Every structure is written in structure tokens, then in C-alpha cells.
Amino acid sequence: xxxxxxxxxxEGRLSKEQAKRIVQDVAQxxxxxxxxxxxxxxxxxxGGGTKTTKHFDNKQEAIGYARKVSSNQNSRLIIHxxxxxxQKSTKPIK
Numbered sequence: 331x332x333x334x335x336x337x338x339x340x341e342g343r344l345s346k347e348q349a350k351r352i353v354q355d356v357a358q359x360x361x362x363x364x365x366x367x368x369x370x371x372x373x374x375x376x377g378g379g380t381k382t383t384k385h386f387d388n389k390q391e392a393i394g395y396a397r398k399v400s401s402n403q404n405s406r407l408i409i410h411x412x413x414x415x416x417q418k419s420t421k422p423i424k
Contacts (some may be wrong), residue, residue: 360405362377362396362399363408364407365414366411366414372392406422
């Protein structure tokens, strides 16, 4: 990934800011989020996505499901609190 971005930056086809945004966007999309649902309970969503992957009444069940998905996709798991703030973030499991 780094090579794909650095080459165009060195060649002047991509600014450092554009490269930074691309890396952040890719990182955000390769994550699973456990977030509070508006109607109550907890949702699992893909990073950068608007649709809920799956809804749970219990936060621990949502975390378990999101952990399995993030492990299968080798992606980051990000757990939010009721206030929406990040409580915990895990690195991809290899």
C-alpha cells in the first residue's frame, strides 16, 4: 500500500495531503465498528459505511460478532461507548 502511494507522491502526481486522505480512508474502511443504535441496542458497521451489518440488543454479543468479522477480514475492531466516543481499538489479528 505504501509503495502505491509514495510513487505518485514522489512523481508529483499526488500531493502529500491527498496521499494522507487515501491512507486514512482505506484504514477506516478496513475496520468494524460496534456503535450504539438510535433505537437502542448496538450495531456493527463497516468503517466508512452507513448501513448496519447486524443489530444486537446486547453490547457483548455485538463485540463477539464484530470480533469474528474483523478477524476473518484481518481488519481493525473499534468499540464505541453509548456517547459514541471510542472506548477500545484493536489492531488486525494476523
